[in-house]
Amino acid sequence: MKERILSHPPAGFRDVSVAYNSLSLFIEPFDTWREIKISPLAYLKNWLREKAACMDGFTSQPADSKEVLLPVCYDEALAPDLAAVVAEKGISVEELISLHTQQPYYVFMLGFSPGFPYLGILPDKLHIPRKSRPALVVTAGSVGIAGKQTGIYPFDTPAGWYVIGRTPVKLFNFNDSQRCLLNAGDTVRFSSIDLETFKYLNQYEDK
Amino acid sequence: MATVQDTGRFGYRNWGINNSGCMDESSVWLCNMLVANGHSDAVVEITGGEFSFTATQVLLLACGGKGYRISRNNNSVEPWQPFIAEAGDTVHIRPDTGGVYYVAVHGGVRSQWILNSRSTHLQAGFGGHDGRTLKPGDHLTVSVLRNELGERIYRHLSKPNGTGHLRLSPQAIPDHTKSVIRYFPANEHLTFSREALAILETEKFELTKYANRMGFRLNGLPMYLDNPFQMTSTAVVPGTMQVTPDGQMAVLMTDAQTTGGYPRIGQVCRVDLSLLAQQLPGSLISFRKITEEKAESIFLSRQQAFISLEKDYALFFS
Numbered sequence: 001m002k003e004r005i006l007s008h009p010p011a012g013f014r015d016v017s018v019a020y021n022s023l024s025l026f027i028e029p030f031d032t033w034r035e036i037k038i039s040p041l042a043y044l045k046n047w048l049r050e051k052a053a054c055m056d057g058f059t060s061q062p063a064d065s066k067e068v069l070l071p072v073c074y075d076e077a078l079a080p081d082l083a084a085v086v087a088e089k090g091i092s093v094e095e096l097i098s099l100h101t102q103q104p105y106y107v108f109m110l111g112f113s114p115g116f117p118y119l120g121i122l123p124d125k126l127h128i129p130r131k132s133r134p135a136l137v138v139t140a141g142s143v144g145i146a147g148k149q150t151g152i153y154p155f156d157t158p159a160g161w162y163v164i165g166r167t168p169v170k171l172f173n174f175n176d177s178q179r180c181l182l183n184a185g186d187t188v189r190f191s192s193i194d195l196e197t198f199k200y201l202n203q204y205e206d207k
Numbered sequence: 208m209a210t211v212q213d214t215g216r217f218g219y220r221n222w223g224i225n226n227s228g229c230m231d232e233s234s235v236w237l238c239n240m241l242v243a244n245g246h247s248d249a250v251v252e253i254t255g256g257e258f259s260f261t262a263t264q265v266l267l268l269a270c271g272g273k274g275y276r277i278s279r280n281n282n283s284v285e286p287w288q289p290f291i292a293e294a295g296d297t298v299h300i301r302p303d304t305g306g307v308y309y310v311a312v313h314g315g316v317r318s319q320w321i322l323n324s325r326s327t328h329l330q331a332g333f334g335g336h337d338g339r340t341l342k343p344g345d346h347l348t349v350s351v352l353r354n355e356l357g358e359r360i361y362r363h364l365s366k367p368n369g370t371g372h373l374r375l376s377p378q379a380i381p382d383h384t385k386s387v388i389r390y391f392p393a394n395e396h397l398t399f400s401r402e403a404l405a406i407l408e409t410e411k412f413e414l415t416k417y418a419n420r421m422g423f424r425l426n427g428l429p430m431y432l433d434n435p436f437q438m439t440s441t442a443v444v445p446g447t448m449q450v451t452p453d454g455q456m457a458v459l460m461t462d463a464q465t466t467g468g469y470p471r472i473g474q475v476c477r478v479d480l481s482l483l484a485q486q487l488p489g490s491l492i493s494f495r496k497i498t499e500e501k502a503e504s505i506f507l508s509r510q511q512a513f514i515s516l517e518k519d520y521a522l523f524f525s
Contacts, residue, residue, distance in 0.1 A: 026220070
């Protein structure tokens with residue numbers, strides 16, 4: 001669907017983004033209006049209806065997906081919410097680490113901030129609702145969990161997810177032609193490292 | 208704090224790259240118009256503190272926004288008017304009540320063009336001037352040549368008393384005193400309780416100190432969902448009104464994340480997002496529901512009014 005929109009975009013097109021179960025289309029309504037001289041809202045609704053009508057169940061798999069092993073340090077010094085999560089779930093820190101690292105995760109999408117991967121699906125035992133009040137800032141590299149998802153904050157941002165560890169690996173570099181380490185369709189595995197190893201590997205030190 | 212911003216970066220949401228860009232697009236359009244720029248040319252945005260600069264060549268400038276005073280070589284300059292700074296002139300922009308303020312220069316600030324925009328992406332540290340806020344000693348690049356209209360404005364201003372009859376009509380200047388913000392219902396609007404929707408429509412919300420380019424957190428009577436549920440993360444945009452499970456609302460601003468998972472009670476209409484951007488912590492804000500069709504027609508008529516103002520402005524110098 002995304003590819004079809006990109007190849008035949010609507011008037012005033014700006015962007016299209018895909019989330020788990022939604023697709024959002026962005027237009028500049030004034031450009032749309034100048035081009036077609038009718039209500040951009042009515043135009044877009046009609047345009048989407050027509051596109052949806054000629055969908056034929058066609059699905060596409062990202063062509064060159066890869067598997068990435070990411071080191072994560074689960075030391076409490078880097079994981080402000082670790083204690084709260086193990087208390088809430090009635091498990092030990094060791095159990096949490098083994099649950100979080102035991103399986104591969106699929107990159108469903110990138111979103112939130114540049115390079116942030118939405119990963120899933122978490123083992124049942126780690127499901128936890130989003131924070132009722134988001135943290136004002138978490139440190140770049142923070143690994144969070146919320147609902148059935150886990151993800152990594154590439155930058156110092158506010159965060160509504162519980163931070164249980166931190167990766168020393170940078171996820172976004174605008175100078176790099178790839179820009180994002182991970183892309184939708186990739187697979188990620190986490191591997192637990194200690195604080196010493198984290199400090200040795202840390203790519204965020206220049207900040 | 209001052210950054211280089213244009214009207215935003217679009218087309219990279221699938222990498223998680225958010226809009227960036229100016230907070231108050233109405234003020235930017237107007238300032239850009241006054242110096243014969245395109246709507247989306249890059250300007251300097253000031254969101255706090257003092258800003259001063261010295262021209263190293265003759266510049267055609269215009270400043271506007273809310274809550275600052277402008278002077279050139281210690282002589283005050285009116286906002287919303289084009290003016291000239293000769294090489295060596297120093298322009299000071301000092302906070303009065305404070306707000307968001309803009310300096311537009313003819314030809315635009317020629318900062319790095321990255322991913323279709325000159326805007327500063329502060330979080331990721333790219334775009335604008337070295338991907339960061341401006342600091343003393345920085346040199347901003349501007350264009351040397353003037354376009355035809357720019358040249359005519361420059362000649363007009365060079366006449367003795369050239370600025371005298373160059374005042375914009377008051378209706379053309381954004382009314383930043385408005386604190387009633389119009390919104391239309393967003394996707395999860397109807398999952399909120401009737402009490403919550405009544406609170407949104409009738410109560411006032413206080414802007415907290417947690418108000419920055421990412422979002423404005425508000426403080427008000429709590430608004431709850433009928434049946435709390437965990438949402439799957441989906442798209443959010445500047446102006447999206449999210450409610451966290453503690454019942455408090457945040458309005459996302461121009462540096463907002465691309466996706467979020469808190470229920471969206473409403474979407475601030477685009478015209479009023481510029482007004483909201485100018486509100487200061489502590490101010491009381493009320494929200495008024497309109498339909499999305501109404502929001503669209505408000506926006507389109509505002510744009511048409513702006514385009515005709517732009518034509519009149521150009522005609523004045525012909």
